[in-house]
Amino acid sequence: MKSDLNDEFFDLTCRVLNYAIEFVNAPGYASLRLVDILKSLIYLQPQIDGVSRGEFYQKLREKLDSRDLLADEKRKSKLLDELLTIYVDEWRSNSFRV
């Protein structure tokens, strides 16, 4: 399926989030590092021509800024799941727009 930069950026960041979720219960810092990458990408968004959905990425930035780096796994899991819900809602409203 052909996609534009907007969709590709969305997919890429969504995948990074899912990788972070995959490692959330694993020992070590893999999940945390992936969230760092996700945050960097989300902060790059306003500087990339062709990547819009500003409101959506702003919502993610606010959520990521509020995260507690030293939060316990349960809270980290909850935060990542909330981020994923924002992604799924955005995907649904864009993909199935009537």
Add this chain to the structure above:
Amino acid sequence: MSFLDLIRTRRSIRSFRDEPISDDDAERILDAARLAPSGGNRQRWEFIYVKDPRVLRMIKNCSPGLYGDPAAVVVIGMEMEKAPFGGVDYGSVVEVLDIGFAAENILLAACALGLGGCAIASFNESGIKKVIDAPEDWKPILLVSLGYPARQPRTPLKKSLSEVVHFDRYGMKWKRLEGKT
């Protein structure tokens, strides 16, 4: 091709041609899954056949273990039941094994029809549930990607029969298997 040859030649396919699967073939594959054995014939499994590219895209985003762009994905899961002593029953080992049997039927049926696929356990359960609108008490156990293979992977190295088979008692070798690959 005989059934045993089919088992020998089936490979896990992780790159696919951009070609749709006919609904007839999809139905045959899902019927093969339906006919798999299950403990006590409970058949607790359910199959969500996804071919909408919009949904496939998001399933892929939520599944680190899903490689390539398959024409379809079967999400196999089951409803959780109330456990007899409180809490929920996420499915016993037997029921999870049943899903494995169904997945193998899917993969073999696909291979018989010239298709290919791969069983995927690395996915974000909560994400998949959100994407397919699954109810709260439904749990995805395994995904199977499906499509026309872009290429046939090489045969992976398999252990010989003599390495994995014991005869009558643990540790006893079966002479007829010695030296066979």
